[in-house]
Every structure is written in C-alpha cells, then in structure tokens.
Amino acid sequence: MTHTIFIDGEAGTTGLEIRERLEARGDLELILLGDRRRDVEARREALNGADAVILCLPDDAAKEAVAMIENPSVRVIDASTAYRVDPAWTYGFAEMAPGQRETIAAATRVSNPGCYPTGFIGLVRPLVSAGIIPAGWPVTVNAVSGYSGGGKAMIAEFEAGAEPYRAYGLSLKHKHVPEMTRHTGLERPVLFAPAVGAYRQGMLVEVPLHLGALPGSPSVEVVHGALVEAYADARFVEVASLEETEVLTGIDPEGLNGTNSMRLHVFGDRAGEQVRLVALLDNLGKGASGAAVQNLNLMLGLDEGAGLS
Numbered sequence: 001m002t003h004t005i006f007i008d009g010e011a012g013t014t015g016l017e018i019r020e021r022l023e024a025r026g027d028l029e030l031i032l033l034g035d036r037r038r039d040v041e042a043r044r045e046a047l048n049g050a051d052a053v054i055l056c057l058p059d060d061a062a063k064e065a066v067a068m069i070e071n072p073s074v075r076v077i078d079a080s081t082a083y084r085v086d087p088a089w090t091y092g093f094a095e096m097a098p099g100q101r102e103t104i105a106a107a108t109r110v111s112n113p114g115c116y117p118t119g120f121i122g123l124v125r126p127l128v129s130a131g132i133i134p135a136g137w138p139v140t141v142n143a144v145s146g147y148s149g150g151g152k153a154m155i156a157e158f159e160a161g162a163e164p165y166r167a168y169g170l171s172l173k174h175k176h177v178p179e180m181t182r183h184t185g186l187e188r189p190v191l192f193a194p195a196v197g198a199y200r201q202g203m204l205v206e207v208p209l210h211l212g213a214l215p216g217s218p219s220v221e222v223v224h225g226a227l228v229e230a231y232a233d234a235r236f237v238e239v240a241s242l243e244e245t246e247v248l249t250g251i252d253p254e255g256l257n258g259t260n261s262m263r264l265h266v267f268g269d270r271a272g273e274q275v276r277l278v279a280l281l282d283n284l285g286k287g288a289s290g291a292a293v294q295n296l297n298l299m300l301g302l303d304e305g306a307g308l309s
C-alpha cells in the first residue's frame with residue numbers, strides 16, 4: 001500500500017533533507033507543490049489530501065498549517081518548536097522512554113524534537129529516571145552546532161563569511177529550554193549555553209556533572225551503566241563503551257553526518273569525581289529530518305528504520 005506524504009516547507013533546509021530521504025523510497029508517494037508551495041489554497045488541499053504531512057516551517061506558519069487541516073484522518077508531524085511542550089501532542093523521540101515508540105505509532109499529532117534537546121534529553125533523562133540526578137538538580141548544557149541549524153538565513157550568513165565561532169542564547173531564554181526541562185523531568189529550567197561554528201552540519205551536546213556533589217556520589221560506571229540500560233534495544237542511539245571513550249582525545253561534531261544515529265559518551269576523570277556527558281549527532285539527521293522520517297515510519301506502521309542509516 002502506498003502512502004501519500006506532503007512536506008510543507010519542502011524547499012527549506014529540513015524539508016529538503018526529508019524529501020531526499022523519502023524520494024529514494026518506493027513505498028511512499030510525495031505531493032510536491034514546487035513553485036506553488038506558498039499558495040495557500042494549494043497547501044490547504046495538500047494538507048487535507050495526504051495520509052501524513054510533515055511541517056518544516058517557522059513556528060507561526062506551522063500553527064497556521066495545523067489550523068488549515070480539517071480532515072481528521074491526516075497524521076501530522078511538526079518539525080518546529082510550536083507544539084513540543086503541548087500536552088495534546090506526542091513528543092517524537094522514540095527512544096526517550098519505554099512505550100514512547102508505541103505512543104508515537106498511535107498518535108495523530110507528533111512534534112519532532114529539536115536538535116539540541118535530542119542530545120540533552122538523550123543524555124539526561126535516563127539519569128533522572130534512575131534517580132542519579134535528582135529532579136531538582138541545577139543542570140547546565142553546553143553545545144555547538146553547525147550553521148545549518150539556523151536554516152536558510154543562517155546558512156546564507158555563514159557562507160557569505162562570518163566569525164569562526166559564535167556563542168549565543170546569551171539572554172538565557174533559548175526556545176529549546178522548556179522542551180529540555182519538560183522531557184527530562186527536571187524541575188529547574190536548564191542552563192543552556194549554545195554556540196554555532198563555521199561548519200555546515202553536525203553537533204556536540206555536553207552536560208558536565210560533579211559526581212561528588214550528587215547524592216550518593218555515583219561512580220562513572222554507574223552513570224554509564226544507566227545509559228547503557230536505557231538504550232539497550234535502541235537502533236539509533238548508541239552508548240560508547242568506557243574503554244572506547246577513554247582513548248579519545250577529541251570528538252569531531254561532523255562524525256555522524258548523514259545518519260539518523262546519535263552516540264553518547266561518558267568521559268570520566270581518574271578520581272571518578274566528575275563526568276562530561278557528550279552526545280554526538282547530525283542536527284539535520286537524528287536532530288531533525290532523520291527523526292521525522294523515523295516518526296513517519298512508526299506512524300504508518302512501517303519498519304522504523306526504513307530509508308534511514
């Protein structure tokens with residue numbers, strides 16, 4: 001059976017990547033609007049005529065698109081920030097918790113996670129669930145992304161020549177903070193320190209922890225073990241072994257580009273007093289379009305990894 005899919009925002013950074021992943025498949029039919037992609041009536045027809053729609057639009061345009069959908073059988077995946085903490089929507093991070101995959105499969109409205117939150121939630125949620133990080137703990141996250149994370153406008157800016165590295169989010173009000181806090185189970189807003197580098201694609205998300213200050217002073221092995229257990233059955237989230245991690249002298253943020261995979265590392269100091277938890281992912285892969293295709297597969301009852309590597 002062929003499913004029809006409409007990508008609203010098909011010519012944007014995320015939309016194009018999804019389109020490339022789906023066009024290579026024979027089990028899906030894409031509704032493409034081409035030059036009519038900004039025509040409201042053409043969009044309305046496509047939004048109501050597809051089996052599933054994927055919104056790759058700015059937040060306001062995503063809300064307008066959702067309001068245009070009248071056909072109750074249309075399944076929606078939204079890549080924007082608009083619905084990521086909306087309780088009426090399912091958060092589309094399949095590996096986040098037991099049962100999440102099934103909840104996504106049954107949902108009609110799925111919000112695709114942000115790229116930074118995918119790394120952060122992937123690192124921290126299992127530790128909160130296991131009681132290693134108390135829900136009230138103050139948690140900091142540092143991250144660097146390639147400039148494609150900022151969409152067409154930032155790509156144009158950096159490709160015209162910009163500084164090699166830019167710390168931003170300096171108001172401490174980044175749009176991903178509510179999502180990172182909510183979906184880890186933390187009580188205090190996460191302190192988020194993002195940066196963008198003068199390379200196109202790929203990201204590192206890092207959470208430093210003073211183990212000695214946490215209740216019970218958990219060891220590096222306990223922290224690592226909780227992550228290994230959480231992702232034992234995950235196809236697209238891998239926890240690097242401690243042996244593999246301790247010989248690394250650096251991590252390349254471009255290391256998983258083009259894939260839907262995320263790799264988690266636990267770097268511990270010799271005395272076991274501190275760790276640096278690091279997630280490596282492609283901001284346009286597991287951080288956006290890969291995750292959207294994974295969610296689409298689940299919602300259509302297809303193999304979770306169809307069209308993904």
Ligand SMILES: NC(=O)C1=CN([C@@H]2O[C@H](COP(=O)(O)OP(=O)(O)OC[C@H]3O[C@@H](n4cnc5c(N)ncnc54)[C@H](OP(=O)(O)O)[C@@H]3O)[C@@H](O)[C@H]2O)C=CC1
Pocket residue numbers: 008009010011012013014015037038055056057058059061079080081113114115148149150151152153283284287288
């Ligand atoms: N880049 C990334 O790493 C990630 C992005 N996202 C999210 O995905 C969404 C898209 O981002 P991204 O692909 O980076 O952005 P881009 O700027 O690259 O693309 C945005 C797309 O939206 C279309 N668009 C903008 N406004 C309207 C409108 N009013 N009506 C119809 N179409 C409109 C544009 O059309 P046109 O082609 O005509 O200009 C364009 O195709 C955003 O919400 C973003 O937050 C999520 C995760 C990661």
Ligand SMILES: CC(=O)N[C@@H](CCC(=O)OP(=O)(O)O)C(=O)O
Pocket residue numbers: 079080081113114115116145146147148149150154175194195196283287
């Ligand atoms: C480098 C850069 O500017 N990144 C974007 C986030 C990219 C992303 O994934 O955010 P959404 O999922 O919400 O689109 C930012 O910080 O706003």
